Amino acid sequence: MSQPNAGNADHAVLTPANNRADINVVEEAVLKALDRHGYPEASRFAVRLALEEALVNAFMHGHRGLPESETVEVEFSVSPAQVVLTVTDKGPGFSPESVPDPTASENIELPSGRGLMLIRSFMTEVRHEQGGNRLVMRYERPDQA
Template sequence: MAASHPDSGPHHTGDASEVRRGVVVMHDVRAEIDRLQDTVLVDVAEVGFDEASTFAIRLALEEAVANAFRHGNAEDPSKTVTVRYAVSSHEIHLAVEDEGPGFDPGAVPDPTEDANLEIPSGRGIMLMRAYMTSVEIVAPGNRIEMIFRRD
């Protein structure tokens, strides 16, 4: 769990292998979120993903982490969000976990319906689904697992 990672910095392992992994535990501080994105995106770029891919990864990370802090942790500043990532030359795995009770993704209304177009929230999950190869919200709903695969 989050509390078992006292060091919130990224942990690179297996430099001889092809997979770069990291675990980052964050508080709801913009600088920590930016640092996470920069860390992951450096790895993503270094293994050869293009600019459109890094745009997609940044967007998905932004939306997942924002949802985790705002909805999952209900903006409780004492709660953390844990991001695990694994980057290889052909695919990227991201898991974002919060300390909240979870939620039912089926209960989120479709923001692209005409009747919902003017509702100012509720677009994060659909954007992640649009940009990632796969998105799974793991019951009870406090962890989201995403994969981005090279075309």
């Protein structure tokens, strides 16, 4: 993966492939940036969860039918006041409105479909761009919100 020094950056663009090692590098780089800015544990939990779910969605849904080596682009920017994460996949995109409500009684026992809901719940603002294959997530530091 590119950007080997991302572990010390507050802003970086990384290109993980669909494997745990690459995903861990991205998550650790982002979490280290949060630590440098003194974000609390609840923020680490929220950001990590959202990033994890966004990457799983990008690889599982966005990249369905593409080779496993195909990378997604993760851009992160961490400042004292907020964290902005952008995940861009190479898939055809999707319509966020087409995702069924996983808490509806007819869906509650389905084993999938909760990732986007968790992202929306833990992030301050979530935006879909480029026809759905770019997800922009913004998280405001709680004590400054």
